[in-house]
Amino acid sequence: MRICVFGAGAIGGNYATRLADAGNEVSVVARGPHLEAIRANGLTLITGDRKIVARVKASDRPADLGPQDVVISTLKASGLSAIADTVAPLLGPGTPVVFAQNGIPWWYGHGLGKERPKAPDLSRLDPGGALLKAVGFDRTLGGVITSSNHVIEPGVVRNISPDRNVLWVGEPDDRQTPRIQKLRETLIAAGISSPSTTDIRYDIWHKLMANFTGSTLCLILRQPTTIQATPMVNRLARRAHAEALAIAAANGVVLDDSPEVRYGPKRVYPDHRPSILQDYEGGRPMEIEAIVRAPLAFARSAGLDTPTLDAIESICVSLAESKNLYRS
Ligand SMILES: NC(=O)C1=CN([C@@H]2O[C@H](COP(=O)(O)OP(=O)(O)OC[C@H]3O[C@@H](n4cnc5c(N)ncnc54)[C@H](OP(=O)(O)O)[C@@H]3O)[C@@H](O)[C@H]2O)C=CC1
Ligand SMILES: CC(C)(CO)C(=O)C(=O)O
Numbered sequence: 001m002r003i004c005v006f007g008a009g010a011i012g013g014n015y016a017t018r019l020a021d022a023g024n025e026v027s028v029v030a031r032g033p034h035l036e037a038i039r040a041n042g043l044t045l046i047t048g049d050r051k052i053v054a055r056v057k058a059s060d061r062p063a064d065l066g067p068q069d070v071v072i073s074t075l076k077a078s079g080l081s082a083i084a085d086t087v088a089p090l091l092g093p094g095t096p097v098v099f100a101q102n103g104i105p106w107w108y109g110h111g112l113g114k115e116r117p118k119a120p121d122l123s124r125l126d127p128g129g130a131l132l133k134a135v136g137f138d139r140t141l142g143g144v145i146t147s148s149n150h151v152i153e154p155g156v157v158r159n160i161s162p163d164r165n166v167l168w169v170g171e172p173d174d175r176q177t178p179r180i181q182k183l184r185e186t187l188i189a190a191g192i193s194s195p196s197t198t199d200i201r202y203d204i205w206h207k208l209m210a211n212f213t214g215s216t217l218c219l220i221l222r223q224p225t226t227i228q229a230t231p232m233v234n235r236l237a238r239r240a241h242a243e244a245l246a247i248a249a250a251n252g253v254v255l256d257d258s259p260e261v262r263y264g265p266k267r268v269y270p271d272h273r274p275s276i277l278q279d280y281e282g283g284r285p286m287e288i289e290a291i292v293r294a295p296l297a298f299a300r301s302a303g304l305d306t307p308t309l310d311a312i313e314s315i316c317v318s319l320a321e322s323k324n325l326y327r328s
Contacts, residue, residue, distance in 0.1 A: 103290025
């Protein structure tokens with residue numbers, strides 16, 4: 001399969017290396033020293049005691065890479081304008097674009113079943129409707145990630161969750177189409193788990209519980225995910241979690257996500273600095289809109305009180321704005 005991974009950083013580097021190693025014709029859109037290193041030495045993934053090196057075509061100009069069977073965007077939600085501006089040369093007549101990311105995606109309101117309330121205004125996730133114009137809903141596929149990765153030096157990605165390396169993919173209206181089936185088979189053959197899903201929004205909200213109620217606290221405390229093992233922080237995470245569950249439920253997504261499993265004593269905390277904290281520390285634009293503010297827009301449209309999450313929101317926004325990494 002001809003696959004372009006657009007934004008092959010921590011997550012995309014992991015997926016691109018595995019997909020290339022499995023025999024697909026993989027190209028990547030990357031930039032800066034990371035791009036130079038990929039061109040010089042290939043893309044390297046270190047996972048457990050394995051080291052996989054893949055030679056992939058790499059460019060910062062999608063026009064160099066040509067039409068694809070599928071494009072997988074692993075850009076930050078805050079960086080998706082790159083897709084809007086430059087994706088066109090990667091698109092053949094039927095090329096789908098998977099938006100693999102954390103948080104509420106820009107297309108969430110499209111394909112929403114009638115049994116669920118209308119989504120709130122999410123236009124800040126796609127300013128000016130640029131993604132809609134450049135990609136369109138027909139090509140759009142959702143992608144939900146569970147995998148912990150860091151770019152440890154240009155061209156080299158370390159995966160610290162070798163047993164959890166998942167990419168759920170789904171149509172916005174949850175139809176089980178041949179293109180979803182084929183994509184899942186391709187991912188699975190490359191060692192990326194891709195369970196079938198009949199409700200991609202369930203997976204979006206389920207993953208969001210980790211980022212909205214846990215990564216945000218790591219950001220505030222500038223600590224890895226292990227902070228949730230501290231009793232007082234753990235109580236705060238549980239309060240945030242209860243509010244977030246209520247937001248999802250009010251929007252028709254009833255999650256099977258018990259606080260005991262997510263924040264209970266049996267939980268094993270990987271020593272991972274969540275990507276939103278990595279961005280803050282690295283001075284990169286932060287996914288505040290998709291991970292914090294959009295979910296709270298759902299709370300407001302449902303008339304819910306969310307005092308804990310409101311406090312978390314105000315601190316996260318203030319931190320991000322203080323470094324110019326987000327603008328309200
Ligand atoms: N990292 C993790 O462990 C996890 C991340 N996620 C989610 O996955 C998504 C991707 O995150 P992650 O992989 O960490 O992000 P990264 O920043 O590591 O990867 C994105 C890559 O895209 C590059 N890029 C951005 N804009 C362009 C452009 N215009 N042209 C070429 N390259 C570009 C970035 O380059 P540059 O560095 O120069 O900006 C970077 O290398 C996010 O939604 C994140 O929340 C989900 C689970 C875990
Ligand atoms: C949940 C977590 C922390 C790891 O998968 C993540 O999504 C991130 O780093 O953004």
